[in-house]
Amino acid sequence: MNCARFACVALVVVVAVGRAEAQTTSPPTGRFEVSVGAGWLGGASFGEQPADLRGAAGNPYRLFESETSLGGTGLFEARAGFAVTRRFVVEGRAAISKPQLSTVVSSDAEASGSFTAVEDLDQYIFDGGVLVRLSELEAFGLKPFAIAGFGYVRQLHEDQALVETGHLFYVGGGITRLLFSRAQGFIRSGSIRGDLRLNVLALDLAEGSRSQGSASASLVMTF
């Protein structure tokens, strides 16, 4: 009984998807695609941390306050994927960016004003996940998709003094627009792709996790 009900549901989904795809340009399956692009990686807060001393009365004596954040920056990315089915693509991505880590110090017990100390990082992200084509939502030649996955983060601190690693999870989505397609040839189609992502990073040397948005655009070639 349960099996029969599952089969019916599956059939309805397959039929629905098939009808939607039949109305539009069918995405290729069993093909590789690569893309290169650029975008913006949003900032992330590392939170506040006071410099507290032990006070004689039991309560801490605050020497100063600090707030640390990772600034937004441009990013470059390259991606490779394989269309497993017309709906699902597995893909991997490498991205490089140069964010600035900054700590703002304020309310110093002996100095007025605030001070900012900064450091430039080289950040490399290698991630992979699944792209789900939402062809049934296509409109005006724009094909939406959803993405999710996880990856590895590598931050190289200034003067290569320290390598910090961590991991990230991401979810997001975007749209693609077909530029051209052809039935034969090495390159079978070209399109542009726009991504919006929410990254949740956890670095090994920093407690907790922090979220970071990103937006990018890339040129996609399908082979």
Added chain:
Amino acid sequence: MSSRRACTWIAIAVFTIALPGTADAYIHLGFESSGGTRAIKWTAPRVRWYASNGSVPGVSASQFQSELAQAFLTWESVPTASIAFEFGGFTGAAPFEDDDLSVLGFQSAPEMDRVLGATSFIVDVFSGTIVESDIFFNSIFPWSVSATGDPNRFDLRSVATHEIGHFLGLGHSAIGETEMRPEGGRRVLGSGAVMFPISLGRGVIADRELQPDDIAGVSDLYPDGGFRDDTGIISGRVRVNNAPVKGAHVVAFNPQTGSLVGNFSLADSSFRIAGLSPGPYVIRVEPIDDADIDSFMDPAGVNVNFRVTFHPRLIVAPRGGSTASFDVTVPAK
């Protein structure tokens, strides 16, 4: 004098209740020898100590020994340091006698009416090895061994923990803030190290627990196996008008953990802060103005005529090894 000592050097480090003292994040006691300053330290893996069998009101001999054992254990328990202690027994000997015994005990010193305790050393000046170290606790003050502290008495274990830091070869730390009392002396507003030279006061037991600066100092002096590989050193120079600054108090603040570890710039303006967890640090430089300069170093040539300064770059402590030297330029007052 023991035959194994070709030459000895004796010093006394004191812990005060109100006198301005010298406090640097951590600094190692040492002496001048050919080729520069040499730090003093124990070389035996297990150091034996003895307790005087005297007592004072509120502290019996056995309570005295028990509190000292706990204070020694606090230092011995630092995971990144390798030093151990052994109680040798009670003795009728008094501290500050050259008897080959490291004795800790009460003594009355009314002339030292602001000194809670002091530590003396006998050192082999050829090797820098501590041969003997004694600690006295001034019995003119009221002492307490209460677990929660007695508001009218000084906590014995807190003061013992400070003095045992000296016993190990640590000097005073300058991480702390004080204000002048109208009647003279200083009041501690905040202390960032057990090795800060001025007591937090009666009834306070906070200094039973080490702070990051204390841990970095003892670990740098007695490094355990992986300490050098797992922690980093920040080194640089302090300059004013392109001239070297001696005695600047340089503190490394970890904005992720809130820890503070510091040291002083030397006569050539160089400083070195070791035992730092890998990661970026805020560097704060201040003049010595929260205790007497001679609590920390020879006052000759120490420059206090500059303003508190934050270095504009975050400095990254590596995992093992040291940073490249960098200059912190401070504005003159």
